[in-house]
Every structure is written in structure tokens, then in C-alpha cells.
Amino acid sequence: MIDRLDQVFVLLLHWILGYLPGGWQAPVGVIVSAVCIVFLYPALFALAVLMERKGLGRMQNRYGPNRVGPFGILQPVADGIKSLTKEDIVPLNADALVHFMAPVVLVVAVFMMFAVMPMGRNMVLVNLDASLLFFFAMGATTELSIFMAGWSSRNKYSLLGAMRAVAQMISYEVPLLLSGVVIVMMTGSLSLVKMVEAQDHFTGWFPHWFVFTPWGLAGFVIFAIASTAETNRSPFDLPEGESELVAGYFTEYSGFKFALFFLGEYVEMFAVAGLGTTLFLGGWSAPLSVLAWVPSWIWFFGKVEIWICVFIWLRGTLPRLRQDQLMNFAWKFVLPMCLLNLFVAALWRFMGEGWLRWVVCSVLLVLAYVVMGNAEMRRKHFGPRTYRYAE
Amino acid sequence: MLGEGILKGLAETARNFAGSYVSKDRLTTVQYPEERAPAIEASRVFPFLVYDGADWEAGLRCVACQICEKECPPKCIYIEKSKDKKPDYVGKPQIYPAKFDIDISVCMSCQICVEVCPFEAIKMDTDFELSTDDRFGGLLLDRQELAKSNEYYHNIHPTEAAEVDARLAEEKAKAEVKAKAAADAAAAKAAAAATAGAAGTTPGNPAAAPAAKATEGEPKA
Numbered sequence: 331m332i333d334r335l336d337q338v339f340v341l342l343l344h345w346i347l348g349y350l351p352g353g354w355q356a357p358v359g360v361i362v363s364a365v366c367i368v369f370l371y372p373a374l375f376a377l378a379v380l381m382e383r384k385g386l387g388r389m390q391n392r393y394g395p396n397r398v399g400p401f402g403i404l405q406p407v408a409d410g411i412k413s414l415t416k417e418d419i420v421p422l423n424a425d426a427l428v429h430f431m432a433p434v435v436l437v438v439a440v441f442m443m444f445a446v447m448p449m450g451r452n453m454v455l456v457n458l459d460a461s462l463l464f465f466f467a468m469g470a471t472t473e474l475s476i477f478m479a480g481w482s483s484r485n486k487y488s489l490l491g492a493m494r495a496v497a498q499m500i501s502y503e504v505p506l507l508l509s510g511v512v513i514v515m516m517t518g519s520l521s522l523v524k525m526v527e528a529q530d531h532f533t534g535w536f537p538h539w540f541v542f543t544p545w546g547l548a549g550f551v552i553f554a555i556a557s558t559a560e561t562n563r564s565p566f567d568l569p570e571g572e573s574e575l576v577a578g579y580f581t582e583y584s585g586f587k588f589a590l591f592f593l594g595e596y597v598e599m600f601a602v603a604g605l606g607t608t609l610f611l612g613g614w615s616a617p618l619s620v621l622a623w624v625p626s627w628i629w630f631f632g633k634v635e636i637w638i639c640v641f642i643w644l645r646g647t648l649p650r651l652r653q654d655q656l657m658n659f660a661w662k663f664v665l666p667m668c669l670l671n672l673f674v675a676a677l678w679r680f681m682g683e684g685w686l687r688w689v690v691c692s693v694l695l696v697l698a699y700v701v702m703g704n705a706e707m708r709r710k711h712f713g714p715r716t717y718r719y720a721e
Numbered sequence: 722m723l724g725e726g727i728l729k730g731l732a733e734t735a736r737n738f739a740g741s742y743v744s745k746d747r748l749t750t751v752q753y754p755e756e757r758a759p760a761i762e763a764s765r766v767f768p769f770l771v772y773d774g775a776d777w778e779a780g781l782r783c784v785a786c787q788i789c790e791k792e793c794p795p796k797c798i799y800i801e802k803s804k805d806k807k808p809d810y811v812g813k814p815q816i817y818p819a820k821f822d823i824d825i826s827v828c829m830s831c832q833i834c835v836e837v838c839p840f841e842a843i844k845m846d847t848d849f850e851l852s853t854d855d856r857f858g859g860l861l862l863d864r865q866e867l868a869k870s871n872e873y874y875h876n877i878h879p880t881e882a883a884e885v886d887a888r889l890a891e892e893k894a895k896a897e898v899k900a901k902a903a904a905d906a907a908a909a910k911a912a913a914a915a916t917a918g919a920a921g922t923t924p925g926n927p928a929a930a931p932a933a934k935a936t937e938g939e940p941k942a
Contacts (some may be wrong), residue, residue, distance in 0.1 A: 388741045389734045393750050646738075647730040663723075703723030 336625045337365075340452050363455045367444045374594040374631075379459035389646035413589035421484060421582050428482035433583065433590035436475035440594045442468045443601040448523045450627030460520040465605055469560065472598060473499045474570070476579050479591070483582035493579025494653065495562060495569030501660040502559035502566075508668035509556065513540060513609045514532055514673045522605075526613030526719055535619050539612040540585040542654045544691040545675040548699075550610040554640075557602035559660070561687045562594065563641055565648035568656060603637035604630070662706045670698050740823045762878055768834050770867045777868040782842035785810060785818040788800035789834035789843055797827035798834065809840075813896075820863035825851060841885045847877045 343362060347355045380395070381405065387394025395402035420429055441688065446461035448454040458464055473496055480492020514520055517528045531538045540546035559566040570578030580591045607613055611633050614626035651659070674691045681687035741747050751758045772780035801820035828832040834843050846869070855858030875882040927929040 385738065388738045391737055391741050391749060393748065395753075493825045643731060643734060647734045648727065701723060 332625075332677055333624050336451055336627075338625070339450070339627065349532065353449045360455065362444075367455065370442060371441070371444065371597045371600055372593060374600060378596055378599070378638050379409070379592075380406050381639070382645070384590055385684040386646045387637070387641070389643075395562050406445075409587070413592075414586055416585040416588075418585035418587060419582075419709050421425050421482040425484070425635055428478050429582070430587075432475050432479035432482060433483035433587045433594065434505070435478060436472055436594035437590050437597070439475060440597045440601060442471075443598070444604070445521055447601070447604050448526050448608060449604070450625065453614075453627060457523055458521065459696055461522045462510055462514065462520045462525075465522070466503075466510070467600075468597075469506075469601070470503060472594070473503075475594075479583070480579035485582050486711045487575045487577075487581045488579050489573075491569045491575045491581070493678055494575075495579055496567060497653075498559055498562070498656060498660075500558045500569060501657060505552050505660065505664045505668045506556035506560055508665075508672065509553040510605075510609055512545055512549045515672070515675050516540065516677065520610050522613070526608055526615060528616035529612040532619035532622075537612055537615060537617060537619070539610065539617075541610040544609055544688065544695050545671055545678055548667065548674070550606070551609065552671065553606050555664060556639065557606055557643065559600055559656075561599045561641075564645040565600065565651050566652060566656065567650055571650055599641060600634060601640060603634045603641070607633040608638060658706075663702055664686075666702060667698065671695070700715075724789040734818050737876070751927070760847060760877065761878065764847050765830060766833060766849045767828050767830060767846055767851070768832075769846040770821065771842055771844055771871055771874050772868050773871050773905060777865065777870070779807065780870075781817060781868060782809070783818050783821060784840055784842070785821075786839070787825060788837050788839070790838045792833050793828045794833060795829050795833060797824040797829075799824075802841070818864060821867060822861055823867060823885075824861050826856070828859040840921045841889060844874055844878070844881075844885075870882050 343359060343476075346362065347359050350358055354550045383405070384394035395405040397434075398404040398408045411425075420426055443465055446453045446458050463613050472615070476495045476499070480488040480495070483489070517525050518523065529537065529539050537544070541550045562569050568578075569575075575581070580644055582586060583591055602661070607630065612629075614625060614630040616622040616629055674694055678691050680689050681690065737747070771782050772778075773782065774780040785800055787802070788802050790798045790800045791795075799820065799822040800818050803817045803819040806814040807817050830845070832845055835845055851860075870885075871882070874885075
């Protein structure tokens, strides 16, 4: 019974495919799974938007939306209807084709990320051997769409937003990748499915998640920071800083295209949260061995939702960074930490079992964190500005 | 250490998040259509015309002097003078506005009309629920829609209205005293003219003015 529940979606798919002739089974299976993904994540997106608005409201001692339906739970529906019925305005000077393609490219690229995501035991659409690589390739495509949007709008705010977005996303792509590389070094595979299977063991009650090792924790923190920057979430929301750039790269978008950008952004959030879960938090594996009977997909989506809540929490807390702070942080702190983490992971691997590797690796990472944090990220105190005029 | 501030900030927002569910005092939101924030005395939205007494048409303080119309920066006031006259609060016959329109879609709530009005006839309203489905007619208020009683004025701006009433009463008293003095002076002049004959006719006015001042007992400046 429990196994059935765990595999309910897989069994359902097989049951549907059982009615089809052999040659049809593979393509129809892919299409059905893809349609499920395409419907599931927008539904989660609606939930996330509602949670975000309610949660941020509560953090600021407000109620948040509470008018549409009981406790405002139908607010996303109202928002959806509004954005669908709004006029779609394309600026006269815009490059119409690129302007139209940008949100489409974004949404397509973002949904492609889920093709390789293991959402439960045996629940993966395409079990690629290099699925991590595929995921990062698709993640990089979103940068293209953002630049397309900013460039084609022929608006200075859009272009500034797009330039910021590209600079930021390329800078943080590097730590994002390098923090994932640690996991690749440990599991010896680029396949996300293999990575989850590597973490699905228990010592006593406790799981073998990578986040519970020194290099895994460091990688997890770096990944969390870089993924926040990748999804343009606060405090890294410079590309769309409302107070500076109207809406950044999608200033000139309205109606459904705007909704698509919004959707793309949130679904990308789900994607990086899902990847972070898969890499560091054991994917669909249970947090305690006694809870292993709970269906695996509940664990996966639960962990993703918690990750989203942390994103919202961070957004409610932190102010926006300045461009130079953003770049300094990426290149002077996060990247060296990443490289050190690669070294530490290698050390861990070759020191063999025992308590010594825990001590050595932890000390190395904490030392680097403290020293670099003090040396490079120290708050600079500027004195009063002085002017020297020509005599 | 690096990141300490972030943790502190996260704790602060978490405390606010949880606290907003626990104590109602934290929530500052007023649920508008059902609840209302207490009225603020100094608030102002658009001008209205004050009338005294029960009949709005007879009691309008406005004498159609058109100063507000001329001073209005966005030119949103339209006044037409009447042909006949009616007595004002002092009892003096005055012209009244046959037409007094304010286009509140143009009005910028600057209060200049109120500042310049010598008759305390136009004041700022606090009613902000003015939305209408008629974009042109619904936002052009005529004098009946603009006319609001002095009691209403006392309701929305008690301090200011009390001051205005005191000033008006003072002016009225002054005017009465002045009228009385003028009447006295005229009587005295008539008596003097009767006694002095033809000599008193030319300096009549200069003789009357000091007499009026003397009875008032205080310098004008």
C-alpha cells in the first residue's frame, strides 16, 4: 500500500500507457509527463505568490491580500484574470519579434529544467547521464531571454536592467556551477538521479545528506546565495529594482507577456530550489529513517516549498545590494570560497574514513570564512568627503 | 563575523511574522470599507461653500466677488454673478452666485481659494469618497452640491470653524457699532446742519469719520 502511494504517479502513467500500442507508449508517456509538469508548476507558482504576499505582509505587520475569497486565497486567480484581460502593448520602436520571443524563450527554458529533475523515486521525465549539465545549460538560457527582453524594448530602463541582469547572472553562474561540482566529485556522476540515490542512506536515524558534511554545508550556503542571485530575488534584485529601474528588463511588457515573465521567474525559483534540494538536501529521500514510509514526492515538494519560504523570508529581511557590492561579493568572496571548497572536497575524499577529515575540513573552511570575511568584506568607513579646488 | 547581521535581520523579521499572528496591536492596517481611521481635523480634499441657517440657497456666504475664481491656479472655479441682491450675514444687500461650479477633476486641493476668500464662504472639505461613473458631469460640482451647512463645517474642522465664527461675530458687532455710530453721526450732523446752516454741508464726511472712530474707542490699524 505504502509502496503504491509512493509510486502512484508512475503507476498511473503505466496504467494509461497500457492501453496504447507499443510504438506509441514512449512518446505519449513523455508528452503526458511534460503536460503534468507544465500544469503543476504554474499551480505551485500561484501558491508561492500568495504565500509571498501574505508572508511579506505579516513580516511588515500587515494582513496581506485578504479580500478575494476566504483569507484571500483566490487572489492568484484574480491576478491571473487581470493579466490575461489586460491590453498587450508593444512599444512602437521595439523589435517586435524579439520582444515577443523573449518571454517565450524564458518560459520554455525554465520548464526544460524540470525535464531532468527527480521529483520522487522513479519520477523523472528524462533520466539523462549528464542531467546536471543540462540543467545548467537551460539555466544559462534564461539570461539570453532576459537580455532579449531588455534589448528589444528599446527603453533605457529595460536595457539597464538587462545589462545588470547579465552581469549578475554570469558572475553568479560560476559559484553556482562550482558548488555543484563538489557533488559531482563525490558521487562521480553528473546524473541527478544518482546524486539522490547516493544520499538515500541512513546511519541510525540520520540521513547521509551532503549538507551534513563540511564541504556539503559550504557548498549548500554558496549554492543558496548563488541561486538567489540567479533568480534575481532580493537582495540580488538589481535587474528589476523597482525603485531604480521601474521594473528593469520587463518594463515594457504588459498583460500576458508580463505574466509570463513573472511565471518564468517563479518557476525558475522552483527549479533552483529543486536542484538545491537534489544536490544537498537529499532530493526525495526522507529526513529520518523512521519517516521513510512517507511518499518520496511529498518530501521533494515539501523541501522545495521550505526553500521557497526561505527565499520569501530573505526577501522580507534584506535590502538590495549595490552593484559594486554585488560584484565584489561574487568575485572576491564567493568564488575563492568555491575553489577552496573544491580542494576541501578532494581532501575529504582522499583522507579516508575517520574523525580526522571532519576536523581538518571544518577548520579549513571556517578559517577561510572568518579570515576572508574580515579581510575582504569588512565594512568600509568613509570619512567626510573633502574637496580640493584649484587655488 | 560576516553574515551576523543577516541572521539578526532574519530573527527580527521572524519575530514580526509570528508576532503579527499573536498580538493584534502590531497590525496597523485599518480594514477600510468596514473600519475607518478616525478623521483628521487638518485634512483637506476639495473646497465646499458654507451656508448659515437652514436654507442653503438663502444662507450662502458667497457674494460672487470672484476672487477665488481669479486666484485659482488650475482655473477650476466657474462663477456667474446674480442680477439681483440678497442680504448677507451683516444684513447688507449683496450679489450672490447664480452659478458656482468647481471641477474637482481639475482642482488640485491647494486651498488658495480658502486663503483669499474675504467672506469665509469657501472652506476645505474632508469627504474623499467622490468616485463616480460619470467622468465629466459627475466631477463637476454645482453650487447645490457644494453647499454645506456651518454645522457640517463645525463637525469636520471644529477649531477652525470656531475661530471663523468668532471672527464673523466680531465683524458683525463691529459693523453694527459702526452703523450705529454712522447713524449717530448722521443725526448729529443733521442737527449741526440744522443749527449752523449752509456752512456744515462741505466738511460733513471728515466730521463724521472721527466721530465714528471716537465712539469705537480703538484704533483701526
